[in-house]
Amino acid sequence: MRKFTYIDTESYWDEHLHACAVRVDPSDLRYRIACKRIFAAAAMDVAVDSSGGITCECIASWSLKDQGDEQAIVRGLFEHLYASDDRNVVGFGSLANDVQILQLAAIEYSLVLPSHFRARRGPGITPTSPGSHFDLGLGLKGPGKSWPHLTEVLARIGIPLFLYEGKKFVSYPAHDQGWADVIAHVELDCALLAIAHLAWLRSQGQQGLDCWTASIAVLDWARRNGRLTAANKVKLIDAIAELSSMLTTEIALAA
Numbered sequence: 001m002r003k004f005t006y007i008d009t010e011s012y013w014d015e016h017l018h019a020c021a022v023r024v025d026p027s028d029l030r031y032r033i034a035c036k037r038i039f040a041a042a043a044m045d046v047a048v049d050s051s052g053g054i055t056c057e058c059i060a061s062w063s064l065k066d067q068g069d070e071q072a073i074v075r076g077l078f079e080h081l082y083a084s085d086d087r088n089v090v091g092f093g094s095l096a097n098d099v100q101i102l103q104l105a106a107i108e109y110s111l112v113l114p115s116h117f118r119a120r121r122g123p124g125i126t127p128t129s130p131g132s133h134f135d136l137g138l139g140l141k142g143p144g145k146s147w148p149h150l151t152e153v154l155a156r157i158g159i160p161l162f163l164y165e166g167k168k169f170v171s172y173p174a175h176d177q178g179w180a181d182v183i184a185h186v187e188l189d190c191a192l193l194a195i196a197h198l199a200w201l202r203s204q205g206q207q208g209l210d211c212w213t214a215s216i217a218v219l220d221w222a223r224r225n226g227r228l229t230a231a232n233k234v235k236l237i238d239a240i241a242e243l244s245s246m247l248t249t250e251i252a253l254a255a
Contacts (some may be wrong), residue, residue, distance in 0.1 A: 002206075003087040004096060004197065005042045007077070008189040010100045010182060011036040012172045033100050039064045039172060041077045042186035045087070046194050046218070052208020054198065056221035063188050065179040071109040075104060081114035085131050089116040090197050092150045093137040136197050153196045157211050160239045184228045190199060191222040212247045216240050 017035040042061040048054050060078040081089060091098050099117055106113050116133040140146030151164050169187065173179045195215045204210040222228065223236040 001050075002048045002201075003084075004046050004194070005081065005084050005087045005089045006046065006049070006190040007039050007081075007089060007091050007094065007098065008038040008042050008186045009077075010170050010186055011038045011101055033097065034104060036068045036101050037102055038105065038123065040072070040182045040186050042190045043077060043080050044185075044187070044190035044194055044222075045084070045150075046118075046198075048198070048201065048205070048206065048209070052206060052210075054209075054214055054217055056194075056218060056225070057160065059187055059190065059222065059226050061162070061183050061227060063179060063183055066183075066238050070105060071111075073088050074105045074109065075111060077102075077200065078106075078111060078114050078243070081116060081122070083175075085115055087116075087131070089114070089133045090193065091135055091137075092196070093132070093135065093147075094133070095135045095138055095173055096183045099133065101173075132215055136200060139200070145233050150196055151192065153199070154192060157195065157196065157199050157215065158243070159192070159215060161243050163188070163235055163239050166194075179227050180227075184226070184232045187222065187226040188232060191226070192217050194218050212250070219243075229250065 011050055013031050014037045017037070018031060021032055040061065040063040042059065043223065044059045045057040046054060047057060060076075060080055062073040066068070067073045067076060102117065103113065107109070115131055123196055137147050137150070149168075150166065154164055155161065167185070170182060170185055171178070173182050174234070195211075195218050198209055198214045198218070199211045202211065217242050219236050223233050223240075228236070
């Protein structure tokens with residue numbers, strides 16, 4: 001059994017941190033990664049058996065609205081990962097973004113990083129080893145100069161565009177509905193990341209995995225168990241129906 005935890009965070013520019021950066025270097029007016037704070041995060045646990053069967057086990061999310069401050073959000077995510085030493089934590093573009101901000105938050109709040117994010121060296125330790133962190137975006141990039149966006153991977157799989165066409169832009173919420181939308185966004189991002197990673201696993205030789213079957217299972221589980229909005233659930237129902245139709249057609253053609 002291979003176990004994975006898929007993570008996603010959303011962050012905003014902190015004006016105080018940015019002002020400190022500009023004061024140190026007035027010529028550098030760019031928003032730097034160190035000037036960002038996390039306002040929402042999510043994690044989804046999935047297991048894959050040797051025959052390619054998948055089990056969605058848990059989904060959890062944290063936000064400023066529910067937890068009150070960045071420290072509590074990060075602690076909540078860390079506590080989830082502390083119990084996941086046997087899992088491979090997976091992100092997308094996470095080494096360039098999520099993990100950097102999480103490490104800075106751990107430094108600021110005197111939190112112990114989950115083992116997946118600690119500096120480790122040793123024989124046999126790779127990004128895909130249990131207890132490690134794997135950046136799927138970096139894995140797809142390899143030695144190349146650029147990497148695909150997660151949305152481009154999802155398009156290749158055949159995931160309907162309406163599920164992720166606006167995922168790049170996440171505004172800081174101004175009202176309760178905005179917070180509900182953000183929580184739904186980070187949880188759905190974890191599900192979409194799981195779908196992309198499962199497809200990647202199949203390309204790496206994992207037997208028994210079918211991309212569309214896995215996608216339907218993950219999306220339906222997230223619909224039933226996640227903190228999604230009514231609008232999100234309708235989109236998931238439509239996406240599942242479209243994928244099911246595609247799968248039925250493929251089966252019929254193969255018969």
